[in-house]
Amino acid sequence: MVEEGALLWEPSPEVVRDAKVTRYAAWLGRSEGEYEDLWRWSVDSPEEFWTSVWDYFGVVGERGDGPVISGTMPHAKWFAGTTLNYAENALRGDPGRLAVISRDEAGERRTLTYGELAAEVARVRAGLARLGVGRGDRVAAYLPNTVEALVAFLATAALGAIWSSCSPDFGASSVVDRFTQITPKVLIAVDGYRYNGRDFDRSAVVTDIAAKLPSLAATVVVGTPSWDELRAASAEVTPEFERVPFDHPLWVVYSSGTTGLPKPIVHGHGGIVLEHLKALTFHQDLGEGDVFFWYTTTGWMMWNFLVGGLLVGSTVVLYDGSATHPGPDVLWRLAAEEGVTYFGTGAPYIIASMRAELSPSGLERLRGVGSTGSPLPPEGFAWLYGVLPGVLLGSFSGGTDVCTGFVGAVPVLPVRAGVIPCRCLGALVESYDPEGHSVVGEVGELVVTRPMPSMPVMFWNDPDGTRYQESYFAEYPGVWRHGDWIKILSDGGCVIYGRSDSTLNRGGVRMGTSEFYRIVERFSEIEDSLVIDTGQLGQEGRLLLYVAMAEGGSLTDELVAKLKEALRGELSPRHVPNEIRQVPGIPRTLSGKKLEVPVRKILLGTPVDKAANTGAMANPEVLEHFVP
Known part of the structure; x- marks a missing residue:
């Protein structure tokens, strides 16, 4: 039995010195402060903090002259008068640097530089425009975690259109439940996929889905002439980007949909750009030269988070297949072969690796491991440090609702078994007792008491915001109730205890x-x-x-x-x-x-x-x- 709170890792002076959050603090003129001081400033002065994120990263766009934030939750508005485009910011990396590595179960490996990715995005953008897709239209995708999904998403965003995806292991009824809510103009799909050593034919499912989406102007199937026609623009075509307001819809993601019609959660271009720049740089410590992997499908918000690695200039690794085929170490071997510097997965995979008594090797470049999806118990922390003692383990907790983590790790803080080291910058997370009072050292409801820019701009088909209000603000007016149990420790560390509704x-x-x-x-x-x-x-x-x-x-x-x-x-x-x-x-x-x-x-x-x-x-x- 591993004791909760046992010290497992401490950053060396060199790690603290070189951490990207340290460089940011120095840029702010706050180099002498502790992380908790930086966090407190970020939540007490949100206008200054989020303005500094824009300026520090040199976000591409036109800053408006309106207030950084106006109003309160659930009606807070950010960066009035500002325009930008997610895809323009994601594709500004050095054209010769590697942008994406794509691998699958069958052993196929594909790569694209930033320049090649931008050119491919330009072709598909032109093809979507020929199909009549424009600003505000929806493009639905039934795709695995492959290059085509990434390209189609960025092409959609470049047009100012709105992306929404499901992975091909979703059943037809689940896909229809999601996509009928957003009336897409184009469906991009695959007619089959491979998983766990087996091939699955999805052609009939795609036909069924398309038949139930009367709004479609076209269905494009990857690997067929329809996909070739979509990307048939001249090789010399250059990327173009429709700059849109800060809160213009970027994508629609969905709640799990296991107990009713999935909630269609809409995030905006600006909120996601700022949040992912912050989270990936300051908490995951990622930047140019890093190779970023997270095991996910296109139906989980971690795919959206993974492709955000392009915003910070990293190489993102896409993997399409099972995490345990042909063996339980397949993801660790993938990381070794590709020189992954940050390896992300769900907590169950870490526990499965522990149970299988794996000893991952060849991971000399690995600096960080991310865990999410469910609480990682202290034993999972201890196993990881037993086999990979030098890495920063970041157990993160957040959700599809904000497409990021509320609480997580940072390279300047130690890691203790079962304890999430900190509340993330810009996230004023508190623990509420049954009377709605903030408590420390006690288990309570995880709440967020000040707005974050990646909170949903709306739910689709919720014109007066009733469903949005009921989902997060019914319990505590003006305060976001997330639905998790949390204990916040006196040093700022956090422990998540699962869903409060169970x-x-x-x-x-x-x-x-x-x-x-x-x-x-x-x-x-x-x-x-x-x-x-x-x-x-x-x-x-x-x-x-x-x-x-x-x-x-x-x-x-x-x-x-x-x-x-x-x-x-x-x-x-x-x-x-x-x-x-x-x-x-x-x-x-x-x-x-x-x-x-x-x-x-x-x-x-x-x-x-x-x-x-x-x-x-x-x-x-x-x-x-x-x-x-």
Whole structure:
């Protein structure tokens, strides 16, 4: 058992000196301050801070003479009168420097320099314009994480049109649920993809999707003549960029959609440019010369974050395929082969690597590892520092809602097991108790009490903002409630305990599910787990633990006794499950999140088809094992 808070890594004086956040602080004239002082200034003086981000990076665009920020949440407006274009800022790198490396399961490797990428974007931009796509139109994509997805996105943004993507492992109904909301003009798709050593034909799915999108003027399928025609412009065509207002829609991303129609979340060009410049440079410590990888699909916001690496001049690595085929170390080997300097993944992959007792090698250039998607337990921190002792581990927590992290790491602060080192610059994160008071050292609701520029500019088809207001501001007027449990420590460190809407409330003791999973999944016999409290308002229900066994494992009476003993001793007698059940798998979204809330609804009598959108799940077949 690894003690939460155990010191695992400290930055050397050389690391602190060379950190990009240190250089920024010196540029500000604040070189003597500690990180906490810099963070406090960034949230107390947001106008000065975000203006400095624009100026420090030399953002390409026309600064307006309006206020940096006006109004309050949920109606805050940023940089009035300013115009810019995301793609113009992303493609300003040295034309001869490597911009993108694309790899897939089949072994294909493709590369593009910044100059080659810009030329390809110009061709596809011209092709979209010929199809009638212009400023404000929507381009929908059903694409894997490949060069074509990146090019099509940047071409869409260059026009001032609006991008929205789903990965081809999404079922037709899930895609239609998303894309019908935004009435796209063009659909760009693939008719098949490869995953886990198998080929999947999606031609019928694409036909079905297109038939249900009457707004389409064209469907373009990559790898067919329609794609060749789209990019058939002269080789001499040069990029052009439509500069748009700061809050002009850049893309539409979606909530998971596992419990209802997915929320179509709209982010603006300016907010994303500033936020990703800040996050990738000051927190991930990325810049020119770095090779940036994050394991993701186009259906997860981490793809949007990954391609943001172009904004800081890095080389981004796109990987299309399984994280465990042909073996559990495939991503680590990819990182070694490509000289990755920052390796990002979901927390479950780090835990899987730990369980497989991997020893990644050949990673001499690796300086940072990012983890997100779910809380990383202290054991995951400790394993990583056991095999890669010199790297900066950044466990980040944020969300699709803001397309970034609220809390994370920074190179000038130490790393402690299970603890996220800091609140990110510009993010005034607090922990609220049930009465709405800010608390330190106690678990509470994660809230953001001042606006950030990458907060949604709106939800699509929500003209009066009602759905947006209800999603984040219903609990605390004027304060963003994110839906996670957080404890903020006296030194500014943070611990995330999982979703607050899936709380375990036993005898009045509230607890996040991450603490539960940390204990249960420490047992080598258990591959995965899910805990559900069926209690309702004023009534204590049953506490049910579901376990998926590791290969060759079985839920014996002896193991049940050991689990109960561990939970009783390390949590409390109140948190011993009423029942422990074995299931063939734990239901997860396509981005790897456990479906606690939908399973709870099923246990309380909601039909499966109403409790969860199976098309947005990685393994919908397991849900039947949770029907009472």
